[in-house]
Amino acid sequence: MDSIIGIVIVLTCLFVAFYVMGAMLERKLDIEVDSFCRIILGFILFLFAFVVIDVPLEYAHVPFHVLAYGALFVWIMLAGYSIYYVRKIEFPSKAFWNENTTFGFLLVVGVEIWYGMQNAIYTSYSDAAYYNMSSITSIYTNTIFEYDQFSGLAGFDPTRAQDSSIILVAVLSKISHMHVLIMVNRVMAVLEIVMFNLILYEIALILSKKNKKIAFLTVFFYFVISLFYWMNGGENLLWGRLAETKSMLANIYIPVVLLCFSLLAGMREKKRLWILIMCAVTVGVALSFSGTYIVLAFTFYLVLSYWLLNGRKMQTIIYAALAVTPSTVIMLMRTFL
Numbered sequence: 001m002d003s004i005i006g007i008v009i010v011l012t013c014l015f016v017a018f019y020v021m022g023a024m025l026e027r028k029l030d031i032e033v034d035s036f037c038r039i040i041l042g043f044i045l046f047l048f049a050f051v052v053i054d055v056p057l058e059y060a061h062v063p064f065h066v067l068a069y070g071a072l073f074v075w076i077m078l079a080g081y082s083i084y085y086v087r088k089i090e091f092p093s094k095a096f097w098n099e100n101t102t103f104g105f106l107l108v109v110g111v112e113i114w115y116g117m118q119n120a121i122y123t124s125y126s127d128a129a130y131y132n133m134s135s136i137t138s139i140y141t142n143t144i145f146e147y148d149q150f151s152g153l154a155g156f157d158p159t160r161a162q163d164s165s166i167i168l169v170a171v172l173s174k175i176s177h178m179h180v181l182i183m184v185n186r187v188m189a190v191l192e193i194v195m196f197n198l199i200l201y202e203i204a205l206i207l208s209k210k211n212k213k214i215a216f217l218t219v220f221f222y223f224v225i226s227l228f229y230w231m232n233g234g235e236n237l238l239w240g241r242l243a244e245t246k247s248m249l250a251n252i253y254i255p256v257v258l259l260c261f262s263l264l265a266g267m268r269e270k271k272r273l274w275i276l277i278m279c280a281v282t283v284g285v286a287l288s289f290s291g292t293y294i295v296l297a298f299t300f301y302l303v304l305s306y307w308l309l310n311g312r313k314m315q316t317i318i319y320a321a322l323a324v325t326p327s328t329v330i331m332l333m334r335t336f337l
Helices: 004-029 035-059 064-086 094-098 100-119 125-141 165-176 180-207 212-231 245-266 273-286 291-309 314-336
Strands: none
Touching (some): 004 035, 004 165, 004 180, 004 273, 035 064, 035 180, 035 273, 035 314, 064 125, 100 212, 125 165, 125 180, 273 314, 291 314
């Protein structure tokens, strides 16, 4: 599976899974979103399901293969239930693909993927070695943080206080029979580029009151600005650390929380959107060690802003407290255990 065909197959399976899960979640939340947003919803649910399995099993010291195949089983069940629940999943229509903004978006993302695969160099070789070797060690020792990734010494697990993204990469590599370096530098890197642009597009679409041209131009201009910044010596996380946890935090986990609150602000009567916020915040906290604190702090200010601008209701505080409960538990576990 380490070939180009293998990479395409894995990415196709992932995005189909995201879409069907997103279609189910859209129905469950009783909202109406476009095709791009369905992918984002499914992406959040996909990662949230992994976190729910991963965090307790990490601390239970189970063999790695138990976690890997357990996660695969849950993902398959979720996808199957999504197809059963929705019955008839509506994929993007021909009119959608024929829109100029859709074509432009796909063109920009295609160029970004090409550029990223050619130029997304490591800006920190020590960090890259740390993350990649941790994933490889889990696969080849069939353990979760039981061996030091560099020395091979047993009983040395400094990674436990870090993040679940290391194990996510290892799990995806294990079940797809793909080498970790290919998974990180190709599959996860492409995934980050696509998801970042989808999230950016959807946020711009909401802020522009459904103006697709403005949303597309936002994606295009960000790409131009990021290239200018990167070529002039700046460490743009999208191009210098593709698929590393700092990059994922900056480009996906934080923006997706903002997107969830943007959806809530536009559909205040849809209280179930707090469930989506809970999933997004939990994912950001669990899959990035820096995000353990940054995502929670960011969520606090978003909740405060939403509360101040929407009647200062006690109900908002209650919903927000419930939404951050799982992520707060993970934060306490990562900090003190």
